[in-house]
Amino acid sequence: MKKTIKLMLGILALAIALPTGAYLYYNHVWRGGDVTYTQITSAGIEKPWKQEGGGLSVLYDYAGTQYDEEGQAQEVPLMASKQLRQGAYLKVTYNQKRKLITNWSEISKAQVPKKALEQLEK
Secondary structure, eight states, rough: HHHHHHHHHHHHHHHHHHHHHHHHHHIIIIIOOOEEEEEEOOOOOOEEOTTTTTTTEEEEEEEEOOOOOTEEEOOOEEEESSOOOOOOOEEEEEEETEEEEEEEEEEEEEGGGHHHHHHOOO
């Protein structure tokens, strides 16, 4: 009876640990990355982009330096499928391993870390 309980607890522990580990790995490697902050100061440059299905899309390329929370400059390519609002502050997550932006969102000026904001306002 004790062996059966230990076996069941072991199976339960594995049933919890394996999916949790897989989720944490996925989040770190595929969705995570370095967070930088930028401000949109000019209109994006239209760039045609051929989709896999053969269709044609337009992406907007935004050149500009981004800054991490410590105010260190980072060159991260920023492209969007729509024109972004002039003057908008963005929080951008860039995955170095995959060499792409995994997430970006518009934030208020108050949400930009102080050191990054100082650099953006220079």
